[in-house]
Amino acid sequence: MSIRHSLLALLQDQPRYGYQLRVEFEDRTGSTWPLNIGQVYTTLDRLERDGLVSNDGGDGEGHVVYSITAAGKAEVQGWFATPVERSNPPRNELAIKLALAVTLPGVDVAAIIQAQRVASMRALQDCTKSRRDTAASHRPGDTAWLLVLDSLIFQTEAEVRWLDLCEARMVQLSQTAGTQGAVRKTSNGVTVEEAAPLNAETRR
Amino acid sequence: MSVQGPRQVLELAKVSRTFGRGATAVAALREVDLTVSAGEFVAVMGPSGSGKSSLLSLAGGLDRPTSGGVFVESTPLAGLGLNELARLRRRAVGYVFQDFNLIPILSAAENVALPLELDGVQARKAHRQALDALRLVGIPELADRFMDEMSGGQQQRVAIARAIVGDRRLILADEPTGALDSTTGHGVMEVLRERADAGAAVMLVTHEARHAAWADRVVFIRDGRIVDEAAAMHDPAMLLARTGL
Numbered sequence: 001m002s003i004r005h006s007l008l009a010l011l012q013d014q015p016r017y018g019y020q021l022r023v024e025f026e027d028r029t030g031s032t033w034p035l036n037i038g039q040v041y042t043t044l045d046r047l048e049r050d051g052l053v054s055n056d057g058g059d060g061e062g063h064v065v066y067s068i069t070a071a072g073k074a075e076v077q078g079w080f081a082t083p084v085e086r087s088n089p090p091r092n093e094l095a096i097k098l099a100l101a102v103t104l105p106g107v108d109v110a111a112i113i114q115a116q117r118v119a120s121m122r123a124l125q126d127c128t129k130s131r132r133d134t135a136a137s138h139r140p141g142d143t144a145w146l147l148v149l150d151s152l153i154f155q156t157e158a159e160v161r162w163l164d165l166c167e168a169r170m171v172q173l174s175q176t177a178g179t180q181g182a183v184r185k186t187s188n189g190v191t192v193e194e195a196a197p198l199n200a201e202t203r204r
Numbered sequence: 205m206s207v208q209g210p211r212q213v214l215e216l217a218k219v220s221r222t223f224g225r226g227a228t229a230v231a232a233l234r235e236v237d238l239t240v241s242a243g244e245f246v247a248v249m250g251p252s253g254s255g256k257s258s259l260l261s262l263a264g265g266l267d268r269p270t271s272g273g274v275f276v277e278s279t280p281l282a283g284l285g286l287n288e289l290a291r292l293r294r295r296a297v298g299y300v301f302q303d304f305n306l307i308p309i310l311s312a313a314e315n316v317a318l319p320l321e322l323d324g325v326q327a328r329k330a331h332r333q334a335l336d337a338l339r340l341v342g343i344p345e346l347a348d349r350f351m352d353e354m355s356g357g358q359q360q361r362v363a364i365a366r367a368i369v370g371d372r373r374l375i376l377a378d379e380p381t382g383a384l385d386s387t388t389g390h391g392v393m394e395v396l397r398e399r400a401d402a403g404a405a406v407m408l409v410t411h412e413a414r415h416a417a418w419a420d421r422v423v424f425i426r427d428g429r430i431v432d433e434a435a436a437m438h439d440p441a442m443l444l445a446r447t448g449l
Contacts, residue, residue, distance in 0.1 A: 118424070
């Protein structure tokens with residue numbers, strides 16, 4: 001999350017002091033990401049150093065008010081116009097774990113997949129429940145939180161489906177290796193045959 | 205004073221179901237224990253052929269186990285004759301199927317009222333209850349429509365209304381969103397969730413994780429056995445952690 005850009009965007013609205021920025025940020029994001037006030041002040045210092053905000057002095061009540069500069073406005077515009085970069089390469093501990101597990105003797109890969117499936121399913125249940133509760137409350141400020149929950153639901157569902165595919169591949173690998181066993185399907189109905197092209201790819 | 209847990213509506217106790225005999229026998233279910241309480245929504249996930257549909261058929265008395273017991277509201281189904289079983293199915297158990305199974309020459313209200321009328325309820329009363337059920341699933345205005353005048357999602361809502369009409373305490377749904385687009389499927393899950401929140405015991409069989417996630421408990425079935433279970437933790441901190449931020 002870019003706190004720097006978020007605070008700049010809020011200052012584009014109007015000049016504000018640190019605590020106001022924190023409250024405003026949390027209100028607008030449904031308190032999805034609680035902000036540490038120290039983080040806010042450190043970020044404001046850096047923004048001032050970089051010429052993106054200016055220190056307007058005190059408001060008479062002990063608060064230091066900041067406003068956005070022209071350079072700051074350009075920075076915000078650029079932020080909104082640029083797609084968020086996906087981390088590259090994605091650090092996916094589960095993928096690493098499974099990649100290692102399949103190459104090591106004596107590791108029960110199916111058990112790893114199932115344990116992860118239960119954990120992912122539980123997370124998906126939590127997201128779904130939170131989304132339902134939030135949607136039912138009809139609070140206007142919850143829009144951001146609903147969008148975050150939707151995103152989590154899609155991500156977690158994709159994870160479960162990916163686990164199903166992993167399982168299908170594992171079954172196929174074991175069959176290719178000559179292990180006895182009937183054709184099986186994964187929990188979302190992905191058959192071993194359906195996974196075949198992917199498996200062929202991995203063998204290249 | 206004793207503290208009682210939620211009332212058990214469905215109980216499967218060491219239920220096994222085997223098809224065929226001898227060398228060709230196939231065990232669809234092996235000693236499955238499962239309960240669903242009033243107000244609880246349980247989803248069963250498993251691959252095709254894992255036994256989940258057999259589980260649903262046994263739960264609703266459409267099939268009988270090879271061994272073990274099925275109890276609906278503490279009544280052992282094994283002890284019921286065919287007529288008694290049919291009566292229990294009409295009164296206490298509601299089914300929702302993937303392909304709706306509605307009768308095209310009847311209106312929505314007539315489809316919903318049908319199980320009541322078969323049970324001897326007076327037509328006017330059955331119609332009134334059908335309208336109540338259609339209201340609960342959010343489509344009272346479609347009562348006089350025929351199936352070819354409704355979308356898939358609307359038809360599935362009619363099918364759910366038929367499954368909950370009267371006083372059904374157990375709702376069994378077999379891939380009820382299979383033929384629907386994702387938005388409509390979401391609506392169907394909302395209705396099932398509402399029924400559970402209103403006190404019904406709901407058991408859903410599905411391939412879709414996103415639909416199973418509406419349940420209080422997700423049961424994983426493999427090769428006729430329940431191998432795992434997931435229950436929501438309702439932990440907001442964990443949700444935040446998952447944002448990776």
